[in-house]
Amino acid sequence: MKKQRSTFLFSVLCFGMAFLYIPMVMLVIYSFNYSKIVPVWGGFSTRWYAKLFESEEVWNALTLSLQIAVINATFATLLGTMAGLALVRFGRFRGRTIFSGMISAPLVMPEVITGLSLLMFFIALQQLVGWPEKRGMTTITIAHITFSLAYVAVIIQSRLSGMSQSLEEAAQDLGAKPFRVMFDITLPLLTPGMMAGWLLAFTLSLDDLVIASFVKGPGSDTLPILIYSRVRLGLRPDINALATIIIATVAVGVLIAGWIMIRQYKKQKADQQMAAS
């Protein structure tokens, strides 16, 4: 009976992971295909990578996307941390309900609605005050910060509510003012959460297609917009090559993060055993 159940769970896991990973593996395999027609194998080749690196369009889009992602992640982490602190540690304040609503709504809001409403807003603003003169990097960055900050705030909120307040209370008992407690105790303890938030905001921005295509201007194509305009018309071997590079970069990043996480977990366990003995 027990064995039967574990066989069932094992096959569920195998099926689940295969479902998640086979499409990506196929994407990688076909990036080394010589043939111009993606699904027809024509021998091993790296020519699509060469073609990709030659393309100035791809480089420009990548640079723009990275610039937006870095600025977005930094501002979103700042604003999101403030929002998270306000919601968890400040008790009740006026407008708290609206505030917490505005923090959680962007997480589930369909992108087409956020994109359309921001575009209409930018156009109305331009008619009223003349800013933004033209849409492009600035408008995309503002749009990205708006939804990324919500994700950061959620991470910070969950870290804060999972964090024991004993250190903060001890500092307060020893006479530290709340402001000092915040800077000397709370924020250093929050650093891992803020880093996680920064990384998430960075990838969210790099990944966004729909919102950016609403608020972009002429000539401000981010990488997802460029990819989309190409794959809309069908399969493209150079996009497979680009996808492989992106997947490889992410995999390396996640592996490093995972290794650190497992090591910390083991260390924590060892510490607990030490303390117990």
Next chain:
Amino acid sequence: MMTPDADNKANIQSTHSSSVAGVGSRITELFFNKIHEKWRSIVVAIPFIWLLVFFLAPFFIVFKISIAESLIASPPFSSLFDWTEEGVITVRVIFDSFLYLVEDELYLDTYLTSIRISSISTLICLLLGYPIAYAIIKSPDTTRHILLLMVILPFWTSFLLRVYAWMGLLADQGTINDLLIWLGIIDKPIRLLYSHFAVYVGIVYTYIPFMILPLYANMEKLDMTLHEAAADLGAKPMSTFFTVTLPLTLPGIIAGSLLVFIPATGEYVIPDLLGGGNVSMIGKVLYNEFNANHDWPVASAVAIALLLALVVPMMIYQHVQSKEGVS
């Protein structure tokens, strides 16, 4: 040798210097006191104002445009407020755009199709995701961390490229057709891409981590001894599942389902890339009204209609989340 006088002087000096330091620290203290009073409001105000301006205000503008008149101009809609000679603002509300949506069967059809597709996809995600989350929980510690990372990893890779990957698998000359022909199940390629089937596969594939993770988080907190208690008391595994496990994991099921259902209803990329011209979903219609037809009032009306369909699920999600936060 210290004379009493010198001793006294030193004393005076030391008190003097300490009082200077005292004044200095009093000033900084005053400064910090000022910050202490105000900093909390500043920390709240900055993100608050940002969201009011860039999140809430845009919705009112969309609402305004949805009740404006479509014009061939730039921007292509009429002004809602008109200054009359007496200086009184007359508000012109035109529900043409909404009437247009209701009268045209195409829109109603698209609306219902979107909700049907996202509901069925959510159900498939739940049926697949639940056993996966459960199997991850039941794995030994180290394996569990690796499996969890494997579920999270697709989150960090491009959403667009994961949809694109299925274009290669489902194409007429694609991997699945090749495999089926090789196995002798079919003689010639069947149409997989640009169909409802492809859209379902795409949604389930890209959204299933959103189902697995809340379920996992919920099951992690679960008291597994309850199972043993139920088993010890003679409950069959099936009845243990339905009377103990399922009710306890209900918050996870609700959170996961809403996280799939809400964004899937407004999905644009998947129906466009995998559904082609054969599948029409509301997100795609909105984008086309705006991008190809330049009918902004209708696009805005579609956005408001979509929002109306999702307001109830969104409020349930918010309620579940805030309850989770308290416990």
